Amino acid sequence: MTRTVGSTAADTGARLRQAALQLFARHGYAAVSMRQIAAEIGVQVGGLYNHIPDKQTLLFRLLSEHMAELLEAVEAAEIPAEPLPALEAFTRFHIRHHAARPEQVFISYMELRNLSPENFALLEAQRQDYEARLSAILERGAAAGVMQVEDARMATMAIIAMLTGVNTWFRETGRLSLGQVEEVYWGMVRRMVAA
Amino acid sequence: MTRTVGSTAADTGARLRQAALQLFARHGYAAVSMRQIAAEIGVQVGGLYNHIPDKQTLLFRLLSEHMAELLEAVEAAEIPAEPLPALEAFTRFHIRHHAARPEQVFISYMELRNLSPENFALLEAQRQDYEARLSAILERGAAAGVMQVEDARMATMAIIAMLTGVNTWFRETGRLSLGQVEEVYWGMVRRMVAA
Numbered sequence: 001m002t003r004t005v006g007s008t009a010a011d012t013g014a015r016l017r018q019a020a021l022q023l024f025a026r027h028g029y030a031a032v033s034m035r036q037i038a039a040e041i042g043v044q045v046g047g048l049y050n051h052i053p054d055k056q057t058l059l060f061r062l063l064s065e066h067m068a069e070l071l072e073a074v075e076a077a078e079i080p081a082e083p084l085p086a087l088e089a090f091t092r093f094h095i096r097h098h099a100a101r102p103e104q105v106f107i108s109y110m111e112l113r114n115l116s117p118e119n120f121a122l123l124e125a126q127r128q129d130y131e132a133r134l135s136a137i138l139e140r141g142a143a144a145g146v147m148q149v150e151d152a153r154m155a156t157m158a159i160i161a162m163l164t165g166v167n168t169w170f171r172e173t174g175r176l177s178l179g180q181v182e183e184v185y186w187g188m189v190r191r192m193v194a195a
Numbered sequence: 196m197t198r199t200v201g202s203t204a205a206d207t208g209a210r211l212r213q214a215a216l217q218l219f220a221r222h223g224y225a226a227v228s229m230r231q232i233a234a235e236i237g238v239q240v241g242g243l244y245n246h247i248p249d250k251q252t253l254l255f256r257l258l259s260e261h262m263a264e265l266l267e268a269v270e271a272a273e274i275p276a277e278p279l280p281a282l283e284a285f286t287r288f289h290i291r292h293h294a295a296r297p298e299q300v301f302i303s304y305m306e307l308r309n310l311s312p313e314n315f316a317l318l319e320a321q322r323q324d325y326e327a328r329l330s331a332i333l334e335r336g337a338a339a340g341v342m343q344v345e346d347a348r349m350a351t352m353a354i355i356a357m358l359t360g361v362n363t364w365f366r367e368t369g370r371l372s373l374g375q376v377e378e379v380y381w382g383m384v385r386r387m388v389a390a
Contacts, residue, residue: 026308028225028226029223030223030225030226109363154371154380154383155383157361157363157364158357158380158383159357162360165353165360166352176349184346185353187345188353188388189387191386191387191389193386
């Protein structure tokens, strides 16, 4: 019995996150009420508060879980130690991971302005943890003389922006497969830091 | 007398756009009412309708004027004909132009989803007009053998994403001047298409 109740609660929690994600992505955080989210998943608005104390916490959890999932996934991707193979693995990982989560990526950028200062600081720490992995690859590559990197921080931001930008134009029904996109982007990233 | 009335109307129109831009950037289009915009500039909501028929038209004009201004500015930048100097001039122009307009750039990306299909199509045409200028430079460079470009469309999207991405991290009070940022980004763009 406890188990069934637990499963149902977990299920409602998951549907709540999914509904909030879609409503925030479509209309924006500020325009969506807890009442609308409750209606979307077919529960009373009071029932939501068993799962989440308020809308700000809901937004923060969505963004923070997106970053936690990214950090776990990059860990699981087993990026090699050698700088150039590491950069290739990171490039391909970043494109694939983000292309599979367009709504999370969109609200992660768009709704930063709606986080409380405390929540924004927590999210920034997660983001910097991810960015630091790419910066470390570039610094190792520059130190080993296999990459030219004037400024590891700017190169990190440039590479992440160009890779995440794939989400703005890539369509699965388009002329190119994601594998072809990865290939061309890896060529551009490799040249961008060519020693 | 006509002249004074005309100037006042133009002034209200400009203040209306500025207020809408800031409110949309802060709260999102869907969360902002015409009443709030009117309150922000100190007029009755009925007075807004002398300037703009509805909120959708207001959003479209903001985004469309941003693109029109971009197209005029790139024209005025007198990009040279030679491919490599053209790419350098385009890179520097794009960073400078966008860094000076963070709110317009932000809502131009974020509020695309709130345009009507007709307005979206009009804006897309303007955007493609701009992107085509960069694609043409890359194609000329590849044809002349001074650039390596596997896919001019993807290289265009990659370069624009990385350059516009400067807006997400650059602060005028930071460790770098915009001139230094331009310099490092031009180095990365040049290598990205190195033949």
